[in-house]
Amino acid sequence: AQTVTQSQPEMSVQEAETVTLSCTYDTSESDYYLFWYKQPPSRQMILVIRQEAYKQQNATENRFSVNFQKAAKSFSLKISDSQLGDAAMYFCAYRRFQGAQKLVFGQGTRLTINP
Amino acid sequence: GAGVSQSPSNKVTEKGKDVELRCDPISGHTALYWYRQSLGQGLEFLIYFQGNSAPDKSGLPSDRFSAERTGGSVSTLTIQRTQQEDSAVYLCASSLVRANVLTFGAGSRLTVL
Numbered sequence: 001a002q003t004v005t006q007s008q009p010e011m012s013v014q015e016a017e018t019v020t021l022s023c024t025y026d027t028s029e030s031d032y033y034l035f036w037y038k039q040p041p042s043r044q045m046i047l048v049i050r051q052e053a054y055k056q057q058n059a060t061e062n063r064f065s066v067n068f069q070k071a072a073k074s075f076s077l078k079i080s081d082s083q084l085g086d087a088a089m090y091f092c093a094y095r096r097f098q099g100a101q102k103l104v105f106g107q108g109t110r111l112t113i114n115p
Numbered sequence: 116g117a118g119v120s121q122s123p124s125n126k127v128t129e130k131g132k133d134v135e136l137r138c139d140p141i142s143g144h145t146a147l148y149w150y151r152q153s154l155g156q157g158l159e160f161l162i163y164f165q166g167n168s169a170p171d172k173s174g175l176p177s178d179r180f181s182a183e184r185t186g187g188s189v190s191t192l193t194i195q196r197t198q199q200e201d202s203a204v205y206l207c208a209s210s211l212v213r214a215n216v217l218t219f220g221a222g223s224r225l226t227v228l
Contacts, residue, residue, distance in 0.1 A: 043204060091158065
């Protein structure tokens with residue numbers, strides 16, 4: 001079974017600075033998807049960024065980018081120019097390329113932005 | 116509607132009572148998922164519906180938990196004889212058949228006294 005591990009329960013960063021959230025996963029499959037979701041206090045899970053494992057290029061969405069290291073099974077999220085609105089729980093998630101489409105989530109990292 | 120709608124937003128019940136949580140997915144989304152999020156924890160998969168296929172119930176923690184999806188749209192998660200450890204936020208999500216992105220609702224917070 002696939003597992004996702006986020007080793008940082010909490011992180012904090014000064015506003016306008018850059019922060020990196022870590023995620024590792026375990027799978028025997030070669031094709032899959034990886035995601036970062038954000039969960040603010042409203043509880044709504046919001047997709048931040050996604051990566052297809054067959055793509056070597058790291059995904060980027062505005063201030064959010066990933067460092068995808070397939071061999072190391074690592075998928076970190078970098079947030080540049082941190083803003084107060086970025087404060088939330090961040091979850092890393094894995095999904096098989098075929099078959100069952102459920103997401104497997106990590107335990108989450110709580111990100112605090114200091115003004 | 117434009118998003119995934121869940122009701123009730125909050126539910127407080129007494130131990131031993133049955134509860135029903137409702138999820139109304141995005142129109143046209145044939146895949147529907149239920150997850151449980153205990154306090155300070157990650158999301159635990161419960162059940163997955165895809166069209167007319169048999170649901171993947173592999174995540175249901177006990178036979179007190181069940182879910183149905185009527186007419187390929189609205190889903191109801193039922194918890195019978197609730198226990199205090201059932202207290203959590205129950206999140207529903209939906210997606211298109213071959214999409215790899217799930218859209219989540221705001222969840223139902225269940226508190227069992």
